[in-house]
Amino acid sequence: MWTQRTLTLDPRPRGFHLITDAVRDALDLSNVAVGVLHVFIQHTSAALTINENASPAVRGDLERHFNEMVPEGQPYYEHTLEGPDDMPAHIKASMLSHTLTVPINNGTLQLGTWQGLYLCEHRTQGGPRTLVLTVHGQAPEAA
Amino acid sequence: MWTQRTLTLDPRPRGFHLITDAVRDALDLSNVAVGVLHVFIQHTSAALTINENASPAVRGDLERHFNEMVPEGQPYYEHTLEGPDDMPAHIKASMLSHTLTVPINNGTLQLGTWQGLYLCEHRTQGGPRTLVLTVHGQAPEAA
Amino acid sequence: MWTQRTLTLDPRPRGFHLITDAVRDALDLSNVAVGVLHVFIQHTSAALTINENASPAVRGDLERHFNEMVPEGQPYYEHTLEGPDDMPAHIKASMLSHTLTVPINNGTLQLGTWQGLYLCEHRTQGGPRTLVLTVHGQAPEAA
Numbered sequence: 305m306w307t308q309r310t311l312t313l314d315p316r317p318r319g320f321h322l323i324t325d326a327v328r329d330a331l332d333l334s335n336v337a338v339g340v341l342h343v344f345i346q347h348t349s350a351a352l353t354i355n356e357n358a359s360p361a362v363r364g365d366l367e368r369h370f371n372e373m374v375p376e377g378q379p380y381y382e383h384t385l386e387g388p389d390d391m392p393a394h395i396k397a398s399m400l401s402h403t404l405t406v407p408i409n410n411g412t413l414q415l416g417t418w419q420g421l422y423l424c425e426h427r428t429q430g431g432p433r434t435l436v437l438t439v440h441g442q443a444p445e446a447a
Numbered sequence: 448m449w450t451q452r453t454l455t456l457d458p459r460p461r462g463f464h465l466i467t468d469a470v471r472d473a474l475d476l477s478n479v480a481v482g483v484l485h486v487f488i489q490h491t492s493a494a495l496t497i498n499e500n501a502s503p504a505v506r507g508d509l510e511r512h513f514n515e516m517v518p519e520g521q522p523y524y525e526h527t528l529e530g531p532d533d534m535p536a537h538i539k540a541s542m543l544s545h546t547l548t549v550p551i552n553n554g555t556l557q558l559g560t561w562q563g564l565y566l567c568e569h570r571t572q573g574g575p576r577t578l579v580l581t582v583h584g585q586a587p588e589a590a
Numbered sequence: 591m592w593t594q595r596t597l598t599l600d601p602r603p604r605g606f607h608l609i610t611d612a613v614r615d616a617l618d619l620s621n622v623a624v625g626v627l628h629v630f631i632q633h634t635s636a637a638l639t640i641n642e643n644a645s646p647a648v649r650g651d652l653e654r655h656f657n658e659m660v661p662e663g664q665p666y667y668e669h670t671l672e673g674p675d676d677m678p679a680h681i682k683a684s685m686l687s688h689t690l691t692v693p694i695n696n697g698t699l700q701l702g703t704w705q706g707l708y709l710c711e712h713r714t715q716g717g718p719r720t721l722v723l724t725v726h727g728q729a730p731e732a733a
Binding site: 337354359364366369406414415416418422440 | 485487521525534542544545579581583
């Protein structure tokens with residue numbers, strides 16, 4: 305059993321953002337007994353990750369620390385035409401991920417208690433971001 | 448063909464640990480001709496990766512270098528209530544991965560000769576860690 | 591519907607390389623209505639990622655910045671027998687990824703306009719690199 309759809313997220317400010325509810329609301333998992341959700345971002349200056357779903361300070365600290373590890377204006381950057389935040393955005397995207405995959409059981413994403421899905425927006429003026437959501441799994445056995 | 452189970456790993460000290468055998472022992476792949484193993488960790492301060500399976504020095508160097516890239520006590524950390532190792536653990540988890548996926552052929556994980564599955568324990572006092580193992584694949588064709 | 595094959599890439603110089611065409615040419619997706627491509631690298635000193643497919647400067651900047659974040663010759667490296675580029679290669683491999691997964695729709699990889707698949711060669715003298723390509727999906731429904 306396969307289903308696939310796109311989900312376009314409204315523009316968000318630079319930083320790390322919880323998108324668990326937006327993704328969950330776009331899916332119907334009621335008929336998946338066992339399976340995997342695959343989330344793919346079709347961009348190279350924004351990324352996906354899974355991290356703590358409660359404290360906003362975690363999301364702020366992630367943004368601040370990635371800015372330390374991947375600063376703007378490094379003298380060796382040659383890809384600078386699209387602004388000082390562009391090349392760091394590409395590097396951060398590869399340090400994080402273009403995909404998330406989450407197991408499904410009995411119609412429910414098997415996230416841990418503290419896990420949330422994140423959009424990592426690395427551009428200072430990012431636009432809408434398109435995700436491709438693919439669910440594959442097994443339907444409950446007929447009674 | 449889908450199977451899914453959880454595997455709870457005993458607490459391990461902070462650092463990088465080989466878990467290939469623990470994962471393999473938890474699976475029965477004998478009936479999978481072609482498929483993929485999906486391993487998911489239900490935590491945000493520990494992570495999964497694949498790296499060299501022979502030299503313990505590789506695992507020590509990974510721990511030492513991640514501690515350099517993500518030091519404790521950065522002045523901009525705001526998420527500090529759970530101790531100095533907590534926020535670095537969250538950052539490291541996103542730099543590594545919450546999932547591993549490994550192709551299966553003829554009942555065998557298609558790891559390279561030198562590849563092993565790692566648990567990356569980023570807390571100084573981490574507890575047990577729960578993995579969700581999902582196998583999906585195709586059974587050998589009936590003779 | 592499952593298919594799986596290996597693809598061995600010729601040796602490439604240290605750096606980030608586009609391999610989208612090499613991977614696409616190795617696949618026949620014509621009979622996949624909905625599915626996912628799984629690419630797995632069987633090595634621990636080279637990696638895979640997705641990034642910008644146009645500007646060669648992006649690939650150069652990625653190489654230069656990863657060399658900053660993971661320098662050779664750190665005094666705490668103990669795994670040094672295979673040369674100064676070896677341990678940094680292992681660390682970079684875990685910061686990037688051993689897998690790529692890309693959704694498939696109507697026989698086409700659902701990459702964004704600017705996305706390309708990369709081989710990240712971290713050894714100064716890397717050899718051929720073997721990928722395992724697994725396609726799973728659903729055939730178009732019979733008319």
